[in-house]
Amino acid sequence: MLQIIKTQYQIIVYLMGVIVGKSLNRKDLDEPVQKPYRKLQIDDLPIIDVPETLDYRKLLADYEAQHGRPLRPIQRRAKAKHRVPDSLTCPRCQAPSSYLYANNGGKGQYQCKVCQCRFNHRNRFTKQAVFRCPHCKKTLEKIKERKEYNIYKCKNNACPFYQANLRRMTKKERQQFQQDPQAFKVRYLFREFLFDFLPLASSSLIKPKVDLSRLAASPHVLGLVLTYYVNFGMSSRETAAAMKDIHGVSISHQTVLNYANSVALWIKPFVDRFPYELSGSFCGDETYIRVKGRWHYLFFMFDAVKKIVLSYRVSPNRDTLSAIKAIDDVLRKLASLPDDLSFVVDGNPIYLLAQHFFAQHGISFDVRQVIGLTNEDPVSEEFRPLKQIIERFNRTFKGNYRPTHGFGAEEGSVSFVTLFVAYFNFLRPHSALEGRVPVVIPELADLPHMPARWTKLIAMAQAFLQQEAA
Template structure:
């Protein structure tokens, strides 16, 4: 009896310990155990197929004032507003207007007994308030020109489907099926993608839009620390990946300077605000071999996704977006960061990424805005297809970069605020692009700046990089 009781008590204590650790992590915003080494479960992606763009038919916008004038000229009398029955049970909202001619509710019928459909007396347009967009633009299948039907609503887009059974696209996919697939299709049609689909993106984002000037409120000259000391702190904290507490300790034990770990964090946040515009807007010389990947960091006790875009030849980090979601919009913004750094969009532009379908959706989004590029997806760990076999070396390069970043990130055990995560990643990218020698480049830094290369040690280079970033901000403010 006693051993069973001890086992039961031990299980209860373990559960209580896990609950306490979790609550402390939520309270302090970072994990207090070694569980940070674990990563979210990686699941295999379903193969996404993206169809070509639809035929977009824009309906003409009518003016009900002009239509009323034409009606009176044609019939010799004005078109009267609707006279509703006094005891009618169906009502038309006063704010409702016709989506095609903008006629007010006085000219709108409740067309199907209050079930949601209305009809305009002026232009005869039938509509439903929940699908007013359908009266502004019509998406048609490029194969049969039938109007597409909205079937699903996602967070970032609507899915429209061609339901025409005589569509050539649908019939061709049916003919390609093997007898076994046809039999399976009869029982589970949802397992096959045979009809034309189009995704209408909802977010308001314009590719290659010029960035607004960045005005930082931080002035490093007002920090109560010398440029050499600031360079030392950044060297320990960023270059060698020491935590803020260890950086503060080494400044005390080795250099005799007593500072707190919070001071280290404050200095890092301040410098990151100044350096970020310099990193993002530097005129890089790029090779055109671009690859992308996501890795994980903890922010406020939760996993966030860090999207890297990388020049595999020049070893330059081109995008470093942090997002709480692994979604299409994050992939779009990461790719847009790369496109902004190109003098022009080459015809053979391509990105090597993993099998996550968000990159294909991002490609589809840019295609809708007239920007074309290829997406080469390296899927899994084995070369099961020709694309994976050809482009896996590029994918392995950015995975190696991810391991380098994780080596610097791991001592932090996550971040208690989004500001801290952005600052850390920004400083790491600045270090990687401008200060860190790379073995594949014969021990040269990816971006060679003579003013930095001639300096004798790393703290001086950090100080000079900060000065150059400040000068760029000053020139930007003056222009």
């Protein structure tokens, strides 16, 4: 009887699994499948060849100046068997079809009389760039198209990178490679990103619609609110209670948040566009904040010597585009790009992918990755002090952020981070700078207390916006 019951139970479990669409067997639930995954590996930058482009008008003018006569268009035979389409132009110099030969008997190859370029519809001059393997110099082949990037692979079997990876395999790995080659990464890969984002492009200055002069509170009260809320890291409710109990000013916690959001809108352009004097020692890291009950990622970029926050991007995703925008914030603040520009970051591969993206746009820099908690490689040993500096900065931010218990909207998180960065850069004395603030502004340093400095900083931000708009 017991055996019959067990058999019936197994049948019921099987039928329920068919109906529900997943196994209800307790053994399956207790023992999940441990399937190892291959971590994302980022290879070195490829060799990027940018095709030369010419102007046929200039070439025609140069020809006439050199030979004393113009270069005449092609005189075609009336009964020519192979014709050049009228819409076809030279991809190298943009010469019209009247200067193009049908070069190989109608098989698709053409030659430009102006620049001598031979081409067809798949010619390399129709591409924005040609990617070559840095190990064997062979042209990479596009193998996949994704929503945000294309994947290129080196298919040269004699490539040193490919051969070295094969030699590195154990006997067991070689057998597995024969059965499942997709489980191993042995060839050189490169990702060409297609983000709708142009590095170093000037962004439009948005003037906030909030008029701080119409706030019911006085400037001193506004400065007190910001001092408690930002400097001392008090929550909005604690700030409202302090204003009531200490200063006798009755405001709600929502009013505190409204003040913070309004001030952040005015101060953000000033913080982002201030002409900082930078050292060139840049480090970056991500930390977490709570927005709408979910963890968001906060990307910080930091000048480790001057103690200046250069980027503070809040993103719901820990992805390559966020890293690109964070690095771009730093590049915008540089008067010129130094040859030895580098960023010290953790082992997250998104920064290497960001490096590849900027290389596609002609912007080069090095990425120094400090991996783990111990110095297992020379790079980590050399640059760990810089990484520890931004880790310490993250702890400082968390000390101010923690009492907020997260934010109910994206705007609230951005406003709080903006105010914290303004406080850290312009108002907060730093022990590593002998008690000075990272960015010394004489108009702020001469004021007697922090509320007055906040109100002065707001006034300077408003004047900055008016000057930019003029």
